[in-house]
Amino acid sequence: GGRISGSSSRAPLCDARMTEDAGARRGEEEGEEDEEEDDEFEPLSRRLYKGAAMVPGALRLKPRWQQAVAGIVDEAYRELIGGRARLSTTEADDRAFAEEGLPQQATQYGEILLEGVLDMLWRVGARPGDRLYDLGSGAGRASMVAWLLGLRSTGAELARSRFEAACEGVDALESLLTSASFAPRVAGLPARVPSGLDFVRCNALQLDVSDADVVLLSSVAFTPALMEQFGVALRSLRPGARVVSFKPVPGPGFQMLGHFKAPSSWNNTWSAEWCVQVATPRLDVSSGASVAAEADRRPADSRRSCASFSASDRRVIATT
Numbered sequence: 658g659g660r661i662s663g664s665s666s667r668a669p670l671c672d673a674r675m676t677e678d679a680g681a682r683r684g685e686e687e688g689e690e691d692e693e694e695d696d697e698f699e700p701l702s703r704r705l706y707k708g709a710a711m712v713p714g715a716l717r718l719k720p721r722w723q724q725a726v727a728g729i730v731d732e733a734y735r736e737l738i739g740g741r742a743r744l745s746t747t748e749a750d751d752r753a754f755a756e757e758g759l760p761q762q763a764t765q766y767g768e769i770l771l772e773g774v775l776d777m778l779w780r781v782g783a784r785p786g787d788r789l790y791d792l793g794s795g796a797g798r799a800s801m802v803a804w805l806l807g808l809r810s811t812g813a814e815l816a817r818s819r820f821e822a823a824c825e826g827v828d829a830l831e832s833l834l835t836s837a838s839f840a841p842r843v844a845g846l847p848a849r850v851p852s853g854l855d856f857v858r859c860n861a862l863q864l865d866v867s868d869a870d871v872v873l874l875s876s877v878a879f880t881p882a883l884m885e886q887f888g889v890a891l892r893s894l895r896p897g898a899r900v901v902s903f904k905p906v907p908g909p910g911f912q913m914l915g916h917f918k919a920p921s922s923w924n925n926t927w928s929a930e931w932c933v934q935v936a937t938p939r940l941d942v943s944s945g946a947s948v949a950a951e952a953d954r955r956p957a958d959s960r961r962s963c964a965s966f967s968a969s970d971r972r973v974i975a976t977t
Contacts, residue, residue, distance in 0.1 A: 712782025807847030
């Protein structure tokens with residue numbers, strides 16, 4: 658992997674050699690104490706943050722803040738994940754996929770586990786203030802992790818059963834946010850974007866993601882034809898945006914940065930390999946000028962912004 662150009666710079670780059678608090682160093686007098694306290698915490702995995710990041714400058718959490726994020730997400734989903742069946746599609750969900758012309762394989766569930774999400778965000782250079790979309794977000798844990806790290810995060814999921822599971826996760830997180838014990842638990846994490854976590858129920862192909870810095874595409878069971886559709890839809894991304902996908906997005910406008918391995922819901926041994934691509938400028942070969950992608954020339958109403966969804970199909974976190 659290597660450096661990229663064209664990505665947004667909404668927040669200062671974080672120093673990857675230390676834990677950051679919204680990009681700011683702790684005082685020198687606190688540094689030694691922090692190291693001593695970290696001796697009490699184990700990292701979520703010894704595989705986390707190993708090797709080199711594909712894009713430098715992202716947030717890298719010390720073990721105690723890794724544990725803090727894991728604890729918060731586990732609490733938010735404690736009641737929900739008691740029943741794994743909630744993540745399986747219903748007959749109504751299957752009909753919704755068929756009505757959208759999506760293959761039945763696309764209903765299969767798979768996700769990167771929490772420690773893999775932390776590692777992925779570091780590898781692709783995600784920073785506080787960046788914009789992330791998780792397409793096929795399921796119960797929404799990856800989106801929640803990204804928000805807790807200071808990103809503006811949206812999860813898109815067509816299956817209503819999974820969308821409702823994500824909404825319940827937000828309900829639980831809101832309760833945690835208002836508890837007296839919450840502030841000390843997140844003291845070493847970046848400031849969270851107010852109302853910066855939401856979930857929408859939709860066909861992800863129809864969602865406007867043109868402002869994304871990072872797109873996570875849960876493409877494990879996607880057919881080649883469906884990947885071709887995403888190859889067209891994602892051409893609206895601005896140069897520098899990164900796409901993380903189990904299968905590479907085909908077509909022009911995407912450059913491969915590299916691959917990484919992460920634990921997943923179907924194999925937690927850090928053996929599932931994901932690829933990272935970066936959106937590149939598209940040029941008119943005759944004039945050399947930048948041109949809009951095919952996706953950009955679609956009718957304005959063919960892709961929807963998050964704000965266009967009704968309350969029944971969108972859940973926004975209500976507290977900061």
